[in-house]
Structures are given as C-alpha cells and as structure tokens.
Amino acid sequence: MDTFSPVQLPDRQALCRLDEIPDGGATAVDARLPDGEGSLILLRQGTQVRGYLNVCPHAGRRLDYAPGKFLLKNDTLTCAVHGATFSQGDGLCIGGPCRGEHLRAVALSVEAGEVRLLQDKA
Template identity: 85%
Template sequence: MDTFTPAQSTNRQALCRLDEIPDGGATAVDARLLDGEESLILLRQGDEVRGYLNICPHAGRRLDYAPGKFLLKGDTLTCCVHGATFNQADGLCIGGPCRGEHLRTVAVQVEAGVVKLAQ
C-alpha cells in the first residue's frame, strides 16, 4: 500500500476542521503533495480521520459522484464510476474491477480539531 507524503514545509498543511466532516461520513479536499496538487478523501469515524487519494486504482478516476459527495455504506466506500468497493479502514478493494488493490493512503492527523497532513 503506497503512502503519499506532504510537500516539504515547516508547517503541516491544514486541510479542514474536523467538524466539517460528518461523523461516519466523508469529504474531499485539495492538498499539496510531493506530486503536486491532489484531491483527497477524508473519512471520519468519531475523532479519527483516514486520508486517501481521491483516485480509483481501476481507471484513475475520482471516486466522488459530485465534488465531495461519496457513496458510503456501512464500512465501505464505492467508486461512482465502475462500482469498485473499498474498505474504509484500509482502502482495500473488496469488490469490483480492481479487487485486491488499495486506495493510496495519505497520512493525516487531527490536532486541536483541525485535520492536517502528517509529516
């Protein structure tokens, strides 16, 4: 499983406030990573947030059906284009055309109610 790291900077990039992500929900944000500007998926469960690149490993398309709107059911995230289904906890594709592949993880952390890229 690949993990992307933030661009070099002295301060970690703030992505959004924790309360901007519905508990049990997701949002999309743009971030500066080593490969340039990327769309990220932020998935929230309570005070914990997981980050992934907003790119399906099957066809390289965004997973959201509208900007920041995702198909979530239980503990899974489904790509709106070809129906690939991913575990939210680890990004593993458990159904669809890219079964066995992973979403690319982006390390994030929550500090004082703000979701930031981890260093």
C-alpha cells in the same frame, strides 16, 4: 511501490476542521502533494480521520459522484464511476474491477480540531 506506504507529503498543511466532516461520513479536499495539487478523501469516525488519494486504482478517476460526495455504506466506499468497493479502514478493494488493489493512503493527524497532513518523515 508498496501499496500500503503512505504518500510522502511536504509539510503539516491544514486541510479542514474536524467538524466539517460529518461523523461517519466523508468529504474531499484539495491538497499540495509532491507531484502537484490533488484531491484527498477524508473519512471520519468520531475523532479519527483516515485519508486516501481521491483516485480509483481501476481507471484513475475520482471516486466521488459530485464534488465531495461519496457513496458510503457499511464501512465501505464505492467508486461512483465503475462500482469498485473499498474497505474504509484500509482502502482495500473488496469488490469490482480492481479487487485486491488499494487506495493510496495519506497520513493525517487531528490537532486542536483541525485535520492536517503529517510531516514527511524522509
């Protein structure tokens, strides 16, 4: 599977309000995914939100050090378990045990102050 392809999602489910994510920060939310419930990382910059599955490609563990709490610095996200460092912009691992791999992106929209998963285009 192409690591740049967004995860296919079933509907436009609401995840949270934009103002629940600190500007320049991140949070984790649970969502209905094609293979069951899963955790997503939501990263906010102003009115823009990027989303990734909350799963490190190195060992399949969550990236947060406590529920919804992430290690963020200089536009990077660091896995709390093994220290893999990812670019917030594209999810590319730029340091650590899975260098060159990507976090799995999810497509999002911000509509009327609410963060939603984009509808499956398939």
